[in-house]
Amino acid sequence: MREALRTCPICDAVCGLSMTLDGDGKVLSVRGDADDPFSGGYVCPKGASLGRLDEDPDRLRAPMVRTGDEWREVSWDEAFETVERGLTGVIERHGRDALAAYFGNPTFHTMGGIFYRGPLAESLGTTNLYSASSIDQVPKHVAVGLMFGNSLAISVPDLDRTDMLLVIGANPAESHGSLCAAPDFPGRLRALRERGGRLVVVDPRRTRTARVADEHLFIRPSTDAYLLFAIVHTLLDEDLTTLRCEVSGLEELREMASAFSPEAVEPVCGVPAEDIIRLAWQLATADSAAVYTRVGTCTSDFGTVTQWLVDVVNVLTGNLDRPGGVMFTRPATLEVPWGPKPFEFGRWRSRVRGLPEVLGEFPVGTLADEIETPGDGQVRAMVAVAGNLVLSAPDGPRLGRALGDLEFMVCVDPYLNETTRLADVILPPPRMLQMPHYDLLLLMVTVRNYTRFSPPVLPLEPGQPSEAEIMARLALIASGRGAKADPRELDEQLLAPLLEAGVQIPGSPFEGLDVAEARAMLDGDSGPELILDALLRLGPYGLSLADLRAKPHGIDLGALEPRLPEVVCTDDGRVRLAPPELAEEVGRLRGLLTEPAAGTLLIGRRQLRSNNSWLHNVPSLVGGSNRCTLHVHPDDVERLGLGERARVRSAVGEVVVPVEPTDAIMPGVVSLPHGWGHEGSSQRVAAEHAGANANALTDPSVLDRLSGNAVFNGVPVTVAPADD
Ligand SMILES: Nc1nc2c(c(=O)[nH]1)N[C@H]1C(S)=C(S)[C@@H](COP(=O)(O)OP(=O)(O)OC[C@H]3O[C@@H](n4cnc5c(=O)[nH]c(N)nc54)[C@H](O)[C@@H]3O)O[C@H]1N2
Numbered sequence: 001m002r003e004a005l006r007t008c009p010i011c012d013a014v015c016g017l018s019m020t021l022d023g024d025g026k027v028l029s030v031r032g033d034a035d036d037p038f039s040g041g042y043v044c045p046k047g048a049s050l051g052r053l054d055e056d057p058d059r060l061r062a063p064m065v066r067t068g069d070e071w072r073e074v075s076w077d078e079a080f081e082t083v084e085r086g087l088t089g090v091i092e093r094h095g096r097d098a099l100a101a102y103f104g105n106p107t108f109h110t111m112g113g114i115f116y117r118g119p120l121a122e123s124l125g126t127t128n129l130y131s132a133s134s135i136d137q138v139p140k141h142v143a144v145g146l147m148f149g150n151s152l153a154i155s156v157p158d159l160d161r162t163d164m165l166l167v168i169g170a171n172p173a174e175s176h177g178s179l180c181a182a183p184d185f186p187g188r189l190r191a192l193r194e195r196g197g198r199l200v201v202v203d204p205r206r207t208r209t210a211r212v213a214d215e216h217l218f219i220r221p222s223t224d225a226y227l228l229f230a231i232v233h234t235l236l237d238e239d240l241t242t243l244r245c246e247v248s249g250l251e252e253l254r255e256m257a258s259a260f261s262p263e264a265v266e267p268v269c270g271v272p273a274e275d276i277i278r279l280a281w282q283l284a285t286a287d288s289a290a291v292y293t294r295v296g297t298c299t300s301d302f303g304t305v306t307q308w309l310v311d312v313v314n315v316l317t318g319n320l321d322r323p324g325g326v327m328f329t330r331p332a333t334l335e336v337p338w339g340p341k342p343f344e345f346g347r348w349r350s351r352v353r354g355l356p357e358v359l360g361e362f363p364v365g366t367l368a369d370e371i372e373t374p375g376d377g378q379v380r381a382m383v384a385v386a387g388n389l390v391l392s393a394p395d396g397p398r399l400g401r402a403l404g405d406l407e408f409m410v411c412v413d414p415y416l417n418e419t420t421r422l423a424d425v426i427l428p429p430p431r432m433l434q435m436p437h438y439d440l441l442l443l444m445v446t447v448r449n450y451t452r453f454s455p456p457v458l459p460l461e462p463g464q465p466s467e468a469e470i471m472a473r474l475a476l477i478a479s480g481r482g483a484k485a486d487p488r489e490l491d492e493q494l495l496a497p498l499l500e501a502g503v504q505i506p507g508s509p510f511e512g513l514d515v516a517e518a519r520a521m522l523d524g525d526s527g528p529e530l531i532l533d534a535l536l537r538l539g540p541y542g543l544s545l546a547d548l549r550a551k552p553h554g555i556d557l558g559a560l561e562p563r564l565p566e567v568v569c570t571d572d573g574r575v576r577l578a579p580p581e582l583a584e585e586v587g588r589l590r591g592l593l594t595e596p597a598a599g600t601l602l603i604g605r606r607q608l609r610s611n612n613s614w615l616h617n618v619p620s621l622v623g624g625s626n627r628c629t630l631h632v633h634p635d636d637v638e639r640l641g642l643g644e645r646a647r648v649r650s651a652v653g654e655v656v657v658p659v660e661p662t663d664a665i666m667p668g669v670v671s672l673p674h675g676w677g678h679e680g681s682s683q684r685v686a687a688e689h690a691g692a693n694a695n696a697l698t699d700p701s702v703l704d705r706l707s708g709n710a711v712f713n714g715v716p717v718t719v720a721p722a723d724d
Pocket residue numbers: 103104105106110132135136295299385386387388389391392393412413414415417429467604605611612613614673674675694695698712
């Protein structure tokens with residue numbers, strides 16, 4: 001028996017885990033790591049099942065190649081040679097624009113994903129790049145990009161010190177937070193209330209988070225921008241603002257907000273004007289306050305406008321970059337820019353729908369168009385890493401049909417699932433416990449400054465490539481270096497620019513050295529570890545990988561501190577309160593003030609024991625409350641004459657699902673979780689708990705106008721009995 005320490009790689013909460021393994025590497029138990037200074041021993045049911053998930057007998061252990069409907073296991077060499085033939089064939093026949101790539105949610109968590117998705121994308125030499133960003137958080141990047149000039153200027157609520165937290169369209173008591181890493185988020189919410197703080201939740205459902213709050217307000221889906229505008233209106237109208245940073249555009253903002261009085265928005269969003277006014281006063285007069293929003297508003301119509309208004313409220317109430325307000329984490333690694341600074345988007349447009357690029361990517365919502373529409377640049381081949389688009393993307397079934405028509409597809413994925421079954425080759429990454437882990441992105445949004453590195457717990461099998469090596473080999477194939485090229489070649493290519501920059505940074509540990517000398521200082525057992533070591537050494541705390549290895553429970557780097565001037569990258573150094581790029585959407589919002597949406601609207605929800613599409617094959621995590629049911633208000637159940645099951649129809653598709661009556665959802669709104677729809681899956685447990693694909697109902701023709709993000713919430717549907 002032995003003990004091993006590990007950061008949980010599943011959700012955004014970065015909990016430290018401590019596990020016991022037997023001599024064969026089997027995980028006997030998983031506990032929260034009580035000595036982790038950030039998570040302090042917290043673990044949720046998903047983390048506690050990490051061993052079962054990692055040892056899942058349905059996980060692929062060898063690369064797979066498909067001929068017709070037949071899958072066979074092949075050697076790694078044969079797999080990479082098949083990829084080389086597939087990709088080069090398409091490049092020769094159709095050119096590089098016929099290639100596309102998708103990088104799914106786990107590529108934000110794994111080291112192979114984070115460090116190698118960029119180089120892989122670049123080596124493909126195509127603009128057809130897609131990722132989970134545009135079915136998740138891209139409105140946030142656009143909004144903060146326009147306001148702060150920096151697409152990574154993502155502030156987090158100072159959870160442990162705030163006096164008031166307004167949560168809009170997020171359910172951290174079940175999701176454990178997102179773009180805000182806070183282990184034991186539920187406990188931190190309880191602590192907020194215990195110290196006399198106030199928690200208010202705005203959501204069309206009375207969620208688990210709402211149930212622990214002081215106040216919950218129901219809101220009509222996709223109308224949060226109205227609520228927030230009315231708060232802004234009130235703050236400005238009643239002289240409730242406290243400006244603590246340099247801003248531009250205050251007068252333009254006042255003009256924009258003028259139409260959105262609390263009385264004007266009440267009929268659209270369904271929140272009483274008096275509640276809106278009270279909220280504005282509470283936010284303005286609390287000793288400190290933070291407004292936090294996530295998926296419920298990012299994946300809705302007006303997503304970008306909503307993200308912008310959240311930070312406008314944080315600025316106007318004097319709570320940006322201030323203890324107890326919203327603050328910017330100071331990560332341990334060098335902050336490498338993501339996209340242009342100052343921020344720009346729409347530098348190029350998608351072929352079929354003319355949608356703007358954001359951070360070098362197009363919206364997932366137009367991927368099917370690009371595959372289906374003939375002409376120059378039609379997508380014919382796909383490299384998909386860690387994504388299950390058939391279940392995750394709007395109108396997933398249509399996208400699945402399109403993927404099935406490709407000339408070639410390779411997936412990097414541990415499972416044969418609804419999407420990878422359409423590929424020609426599947427390359428499975430090692431088990432989680434065989435990989436080193438460092439949450440590069442999530443450690444940029446922690447609610448305390450903190451860092452932790454987990455070395456692999458189990459060794460790779462002889463000849464088994466790491467995930468980074470798989471990615472590197474794909475990149476080398478795509479760039480024409482061939483299936484036999486040494487992946488270490490790419491590692492050195494990635495290190496070189498970092499070191500070249502590092503030797504020029506005054507005060508950096510590499511200052512004045514030549515690049516070879518700096519390279520010789522680096523320490524690490526693999527490419528990703530060497531890159532991490534360089535980023536840590538160039539980071540603000542002067543740490544190194546060796547320092548992190550020496551403190552395997554993680555290192556507390558202190559409470560968040562103000563740092564706005566380092567974050568803002570606008571031309572004049574001010575926060576832009578009224579970016580003109582938003583004016584058109586604000587006009588559209590104003591135009592719809594008179595037309596409150598009618599009919600039934602579909603929204604999503606996350607479940608504590610799920611994680612998007614890939615945790616349903618673990619017996620301890622499925623069943624009970626973790627089922628794919630339609631939440632319907634009892635009044636609607638009666639009005640619609642619903643029995644056990646309902647047929648839900650939208651503009652693009654229909655599903656039949658069990659009805660779960662609950663007064664926790666507002667009348668006129670129904671909720672279906674996503675990630676289900678495993679009928680016929682070769683994941684045996686998941687197939688027994690198949691559920692329905694919520695994304696058979698979501699419509700990719702409706703995207704957030706500014707960012708191109710998918711709209712999963714507020715989807716018009718009809719609901720009818722289906723008990724025949
Ligand atoms: N209707 C609706 N749809 C949604 C959402 C919603 O709220 N409603 N939410 C959206 C959001 S926020 C997101 S992030 C997306 C997520 O959508 P996707 O990006 O498709 O991600 P997942 O569904 O998490 O699928 C992850 C895939 O990665 C594989 N995988 C797991 N671990 C690893 C690993 O270590 N390496 C590799 N290579 N693969 C791995 C899994 O087997 C699975 O196939 O879904 C979106 N879709």
